[in-house]
Amino acid sequence: MSPLFPALAARSERPALRFGDRALTHAELADAAGSLAARIAGERRIAVWATPTLGTAVGVVAALLAGVPAVPVNPRSGERELAHIVADSAPTLVVAEPDATLPPALAGLARVDAGTAAAGAGDPATEHPRDDAFPELSPEAPALIVYTSGTTGPPKGAVVPRRAIAATLDALEDAWQWTADDVLVHALPLFHVHGLILGILGPLRRGGSVRHLGRFDTEGVTRELSSGATMLFGVPTMYHRIAEALADDAALAKALAGARLLVSGSAALPVHDHERIAAATGRRVIERYGMTETLMNTSVRADGEPRAGTVGVPLGGVELRLVDESGVAFEAYDGETVGEIQVRGPNLFTEYLNRPDATEAAFTDGWFRTGDMAIRDPGGYVRIVGRKATDLIKSGGYKIGAGEIENVLLEHPGVREAAVTGEPDADLGERIVAWIVPAHAEAPPSAEELANHVAAQLAAHKRPRTVRYLDALPRNDMGKIMKRALHG
Incomplete structure (x- = not known):
């Protein structure tokens, strides 16, 4: 069983995944993902039709067990973008829920139903592969190919190695004091870093559990945080809706007040929403900063000083510097001087698939050029002021x-x-x-x-x-x- 997920190897009976009325323990997930992994083992690359469902989570874990790179596909991709992703990544099959209707770009691929494996989990009559059935894999082996948003051209496939997933999730274990006792609730899509790697693989690596809402609403947040969930992941639009609802929703305020950790990411959370949530609940939302190519770079620590409008300090193992317009690094951490963020560390991707030119252009002396502009205060906290190209x-x-x-x-x-x-x-x-x-x-x-x-x-x-x-x-x-x- 993959060293990425010790609780699967230990066949823990603790809850692992819950999507609506469908749920699996770690032992059941080991069975479901193991069976699916046996079916896809040896494939060069697979696509996962990444709906917010149990089958998507099982499919990605199965790919990680089998050592087959997985390409999470956004179900809302346009026809042209989807055709590009499929042609560029060239998957040999697609994993999807049984009832999913696939678009023409994927319809020609062999199809494996993830839901069938999940349904058979824990059934003693179902034969499951041995824990040692899959090969040990190098930390540098590709785990996922996650496509960028394509704001400056066709989306690029960032090849994320197993090493980067482990490094980011273990750094967040330290920064967020994340344990197996934590129960995460979120409603994020499962085709990108935040929702999939942090929101699904994170709890699984810790041996904890995740409850996915399917679709975000404040009622679901209230229900889950009032019934044992300890952490909430969201994006600013979600927290804005929460901030708007708090004045008239005492149950929501109480539920948030009882959470151990509220995390926002993917874009800056306005200070006004920070303050409204803190005033109503006594809880501060913490922000973190990452990218498809780097996974997580910085975060406000759970045991650190919460500072609205900042993304905290570099995570363990991550080196971060600011450079001026000529590319020269500076250390004027005065809270005023703006520079481009560059990072290096074990959290980085290895390459853009089929794009050696873009890969080379993205790095300078081993540092990844994020394109994000920031200032840094004397305490080391990073405040992002925008993208170099647009902000x-x-x-x-x-x-x-x-x-x-x-x-x-x-x-x-x-x-x-x-x-x-x-x-x-x-x-x-x-x-x-x-x-x-x-x-x-x-x-x-x-x-x-x-x-x-x-x-x-x-x-x-x-x-x-x-x-x-x-x-x-x-x-x-x-x-x-x-x-x-x-x-x-």
Whole structure:
């Protein structure tokens, strides 16, 4: 049995996975995934139709047991994107739930039903492979091929080795004081790092359990945190909905107050939502920072000082530096100087599949160039101010991070959602543009009011010069704002 999951090898009878009314103990998961692993062993690569279901979790664990690289496929991928992923990764079969309808790009592949294996788990009449039936695998062996969001071209397949999964999850064990007694609840998709590696493989590696809601709602969060769950993983859109509901939902507030750990990731959680949740529950949401290519890089520690708006300090084993525009590292950790984050450590991917050019361009002297811009305070806490390509605004001779302006805009009572971009300006180089979803569409705050609000909190040169009003901001499946879709 894979050393990634000691509790499977020990055939623990503790709960492992629960999706709705379908659940497996670690022993039952060992049976289900082991049977499926025997069926896919020897395949070059498989696709997993990554619906938020028990079968997806069993399929990925089976691939890890068999040593077959798995490609989690987003069921909401468009036809062109899906065709690219299938052609690029060339899976030899697809694992899916029995009732899943597969699109044409996958329909031509041999199909294995994950749900059948899960249904037979624990049945004494079902023959299961021996624990030593699968080979020992190198830590460098590819485990998953996770495709990036494709914001700058066709999605790239990041090859994630077994070593990176173990390193990240063990670093989070330390940072979050994560144990086998923890019960995680989340409703994240299972085709990316946050929902799959942290949200499913994390509890399994610790020997704990996960309860997946299928679809996020505050009622499900309340129910699970009130019945034994100790941790909640979410993205900012989920925590925003929680913050909005807390004023009228005493049961939700009580449930969150009883949680051991509330974790947000995948995008910055606005400070305003941090404060509303803390005020109602006495609990601070902690943030972490990672990427498809690096898994997790930093986090606020469970035993550390919670600082809203920061992603904490580097995890154990992770080296992090900031570099200036010429690529020179600096150590002016003054909470003001902006630089690009570069990282190195055992948490990194090995390559982009079939893209040696992109792989080479992503590294400099062994450091991965994240493209994220940040400042770091004297205590080592990292505060991300945006993406180098879309969120670093050069205006009037200043380098300005969009993220800090967005946080201040979200503190204005007349603002429900906010995004900040830069646009060419003949005088300033770039002018700051604020995209606003008003809290009350019939009475939006004026551009002058918002500019003055920002100038009073930050500095005059950081005020938006243009304000545009929207009904909603464009977001992807993870709730990240798609700034490239914003234009005048």
